[in-house]
Amino acid sequence: MSEKILQYDKPSLQGTLTIPGDKSVSHRSVMFGAIATGKTTVEGFLLGEDCLSTIDCFRKLGVKIDVEGTNVSIDSPGIEGWQEPTEVLYTGNSGTTTRLMLGILAGSNVHSVMTGDASIGKRPMRRVIDPLRQMGAHITGRADGQYTPLAIQGTALQAIDYHMPVASAQVKSAILLAGLRAKGTTIVRENEVSRDHTERMLRQFGAQVDEVSGVISLKGGQTLTGTHVSVPGDISSAAFFLVAGAICENSKVTLENVGVNPTRDGIIEVLQSMGAAITVLPNEDNQSEPTATITIETSALKGTTIEGDIIPRLIDEIPILALLATQANGKTIIKDAEELKVKETDRITAVVDELKKLGATIEATEDGMIIEGPTPLRSASIKTYGDHRIGMMGAVAALIADGAVTLDDAECIAVSYPSFFEHIEEVK
Ligand code: SPQ
Secondary structure, eight states: OOOEEEOOOSOOOEEEEEOOBOHHHHHHHHHHHHHSEEEEEEESOOOOHHHHHHHHHHHHTTOEEEEETTEEEEEEEOGGGOOOOSSOEEOTTOHHHHHHHHHHHHTSSOEEEEEOOTTGGGSOOHHHHHHHHHTTOEEEEHHHHTEEEEEEEOOOEEOOEEEOSSOOHHHHHHHHHHHHTEESEEEEEOSSOOOOHHHHHHHHTTOOEEEETTEEEEETTOOOBOOEEEOOBOHHHHHHHHHHHHHSTTOEEEEEEEEOOTTTTHHHHHHHHTTOEEEEEEOOOOSSSOEEEEEEEOOOOBOOEEOGGGGGGTGGGHHHHHHHHTTSBEEEEEOSOGGGGGSSSOHHHHHHHHHHHTTOEEEEETTEEEEEEOOOOEEEEEOOTTOHHHHHHHHHHHHHSEEEEEESOOGGGGGTOTTHHHHHHHHO
16 A cells, blocks of 8 residues: 555646547456457457456466567467366456356366455345356355355356346446356346447457347357457546646647447446536447547536436446536535445445545535535545555545545555556656
């Protein structure tokens, strides 16, 4: 844990940044490459700690993975050829690694034990393990499988028809990945659409996945074949500079290579509805994940309400949107976001407590928060709770605060955005 004192003296931000690879897509590129037979090549991979944890887990399963800069190559015998790991699979701080690996390992031929860091040890796993057990999975763990460490004995699985109780791409993906190895057709029903990177990438690797009005179906027994994956920039990382560009004085920032998958782009709609000066120029690529160049300028902002089915499309951006709302005129209400309580930390409590220290007028509610703006921000010591997104929220606050902002742990930011502070230096 390393403390970092940030004193920026209210810079105006100018320049262009290329946003690093999407964390969700990077994880999946390695997972799918490891399940597939043959060679997979990945460009634009995110070298964040979470994605490196995913690579480490698959190396322990005997999959050959080479990393050269942001290019990754995966040479796999396919899921049938994996070795039983002699070591514990360590998933670090990554919920995506832990939950998706559960779905993958449940139908494999190996026994494995998985654990993560202190934050992972508090995050609920039964949301994934319950449907996997319905499919016949053999998974045991602390509190009957609610918490890591978890032991997974790979076995034959049966397809299920599952109605999702919460909007969660991790739960959906774990079931679909288990469904690949199950007998019969697995069906997942979503009330609210969660990010669809798994469905898109399964198709890229040669599987057939159908989706009609929130009902996703996948026939078991399909195999994947190695392919090339081009990872778009992470809109959840771009979000910090979208907000910084809007709230720092006399600023204009252009962000290149931003993934604009429609299941992830809720922040663009919110910025527009708050009156931000934002332009989105779609790239003419024919990748499975669309990208755009986004420019944002200092903006006069008004409060808004963020609720309902847009929430899963911007769930990871809520900490930085809350900071944005402290600079908008009037009230911003964020609701239907209880899921924030089970992220790397309880992000409702963390955001409200830390923004209050900075001088914001903000109150927690059962399922979100209410912010009254605009308020000037002052010098404060921010606790990150080891959560990368709280850390980056604090750092963006430092750009507009009167005086220094101290982060108790800046290292956690490397989980998703290792070049974050270099990018601040580039545009400030
Ligand atoms: O991987 P992890 O730790 O769960 O990361 C987070 C994040 O802020 O980066 C959540 F804490 O992103 C999740 C996201 O919230 C990544 C993800 C995915 O890749 O499938 C899906 C979302 O979680 P969920 O619970 O809605 O499925």
